[in-house]
Amino acid sequence: MLQIDRWKRILIIGICLLGLAYAMPNLFYKRVEAHNDAVASIEKTGVTTPELDAARGAWPGWLPNGLVNLGLDLRGGAHLLGEVQVDQVYKARMDALWPELRRALAEERATIGAVRRVPAPDGTLAIEIGTPDQIARATEIVRGFSEPVTTLTGTGQSSLAISAQGNTITIGLSEAEKAVTDDRTIQQSLEIIRRRVDEVGTREPTIMRQGEDRILIQVPGIGSADELKALIGTTAKLTFNPVTATGSNPDAAPGLGQVVLPAADQEGVYYTLEDSPVVSGEELTDAMPSTDQNGQPSVDFRFNPTGARKFGAYTSANIGQPFAIVLDNQVISAPVIRQAITTGSGQISGSMDFEEANRLAVLLRAGALPAELTFLEERTVGPELGQDSIDAGRIASAMGFIAVIALMVLSYGLFGVFASVALTINMGLIFGVLSMIGATLTLPGIAGIVLTIGMAVDANVLVFERIREELRTARGPARAIELGYEKAMSAIVDANITTLIIAAILFVLGSGPVKGFAVTLTIGIVTSVFTALYVTRLMTVTWFERTRPRQIEV
Known part of the structure; x- marks a missing residue:
């Protein structure tokens, strides 16, 4: 039927x-899109304007x-193909390992003699000891910092490749550890880029890995490739470094373990800093645009408990000494420590407008890119x-x-x-x-x-x-x-x-x-x-x- x-x-x-x-x-489309953008903006900021109210009311909420x-x-937008400079991560790993090795070797100074770092290629750490016949003991101490590689392809291998010759120990990452580090660096870069792009409210970006060390970024609705590069092309690497000297010579030769960086808002001023930071941006938990005591744009930040403890300990022990806040290899501020800062919070101020302060807060919240991103291809598709x-x-x-x-x-x-x-x-x-x-x-x-x-x-x-x-x-x-x-x-x-x-x-x-x-x-x-x-x-x-x-x- x-x-x-x-x-x-x-x-x-x-x-x-x-x-x-x-x-x-x-x-x-345009009316509903304006309604959605207005609702998202009001929910995010809690601020309502007549324009936002009008856009929200242009489409019934039910x-x-x-x-x-x-x-x-x-829609038009920007297309970027970037290459992650993973070699920089190897160097950062060795730079971070040196202070720990120095402390461990210094405890046996009576046996192995004086310990110092000697020049070596990037990504490699070379350590010279004072007593050559104790090189085996020094190597054994160094091997204590090597860990097993936990991937299937790296089973049975260690994270560090260590060799000794004469009175010099050379340390680098093993091939298995490099493969793990490369993959982790790319994944971390993908996540950070995605957070940065999502924070500014763009629509449905395409962010994906291509090949071993490249990332494809396509963002509809953004004005140009330059605008997109300004957002994601900055490493936004924030560190807090001790200041050893101030001068006007950019070619001054720093000591071993030191670096010379320019001031961001003072032309002709250069700071000699300890290369190893006391605290890094990775230990930030929040960053918000604000104003300083003079009503100028600034960024308030807050550390996690580990960062707050290290920051408090250093400022307590170095009252009266200058302390550099470094962003992407520029000293944006070098205040003198007046008192111990144990609250785990602080403020970045300088020559910036409110838009720049907001962008800096976005970058710091998203986190620092683990390595520099070099753009191999960029394209703008007009609307x-x-x-x-x-x-x-x-x-x-x-x-x-x-x-x-x-x-x-x-x-x-x-x-x-x-x-x-x-x-x-x-x-x-x-x-x-x-x-x-x-x-x-x-x-x-x-x-x-x-x-x-x-x-x-x-x-x-x-x-x-x-x-x-x-x-x-x-x-x-x-x-x-x-x-x-x-x-x-x-x-x-x-x-x-x-x-x-x-x-x-x-x-x-x-x-x-x-x-x-x-x-x-x-x-x-x-x-x-x-x-x-x-x-x-x-x-x-x-x-x-x-x-x-x-x-x-x-």
Whole structure:
């Protein structure tokens, strides 16, 4: 019997209405986008302005407000390909290891003699002892700082490669430890870049690893590649170093374990600092833009318990001595310690405006990049080009949509009209699902939607052709329609499952654009099967119940 239960009808209609409701905000894209941005800004800052109120009120809060995010090629934005200088991490590891080794070796000064660091290539630590015949004992102490590498490929290896010759011990990272360090550095860089980009409210950035030491960054909606580089290209490495001397000669030769750095806001002033910091930005827990006692822009920061303890101990022992705050190899402030600072908090002030103070706070909150990022490729996609892509996609979709509808109506008459209405609902459901999951639409994604328009009526064609065959043998049109849907089901399922398998392979093995195509294709397959088997059938059954024709033409 040709019928559909009432609960099934309610469910089908409900799914269609829900999908179309979630797709509707995309018809008012700019208004809804302004509403979402205003709501996010008010929630984040707690500050409301007339402009924000107007933007928030431009779209009813009780309606869905999810949008299909536009990718870089549709919205315009910036594209960067950066290479992480992992060698810098090796040097930092050796520099951090030296103070610990110096203390451990100094405890046995009576046996091994005086200990000093001698020049060595970056990433290598060379230590000279005073008693050459005790080199074995010194090497044994150094080996105590080496740890097993915990990865599967590094099983049985140590973290340090140690060699001794004469009275000199040379220390570096082992190859297994370098591989682990490289992977950790890239992952840390990815996370820090993602936090920095997300903090400024950009939409759906693409941040992914490419190769062994490269990172691809694509941020839609940002003004230029230079603006993006200003945000993520800064290492934002904050350290607090003891000051040993102040002068005006940038070429002054520092002592071993020291470095000469310029003042950020005083031209011609250079500071000689201890290379090993007392506290680093990694021990910061928070940073917020603020104002100093003179009402000038500044940044307030707070250390974690470990950093607060080290900061308090140093300031207690060095009252009256200058102390440098270093950001990206520039001394932004070198105050004299007036009293012990045991609260674990402080303030950075200097020649900065409020925008720079806010950006510095963002960078410090996100953390320092573990190594410098060198940009190998940069590209800015203008919004005009993105709009051209959107317009071209609309034209392609409209032409395909009209052609499919014309073919279906001419081929199947009233049943073709049902299929065309279902195709319209199908397009709405695709955008509704994309909006619900917060997907990003790119040009390949539009290609997937255009392909879906052509494929969406395949199931209807199979059903209608099967109904035509059944009309020759079945007892009446109702039975022919019922058998048409039943016998076409296996072919429809087979065809769409194979396409879903291909889409899954594209998603797993493909890069960003290919993944976008696979996502829209997968959603389109699911929604087209739903509309062909249920929405079209519901319309056909409803029409048949009202008209009760004795004969039908398909």
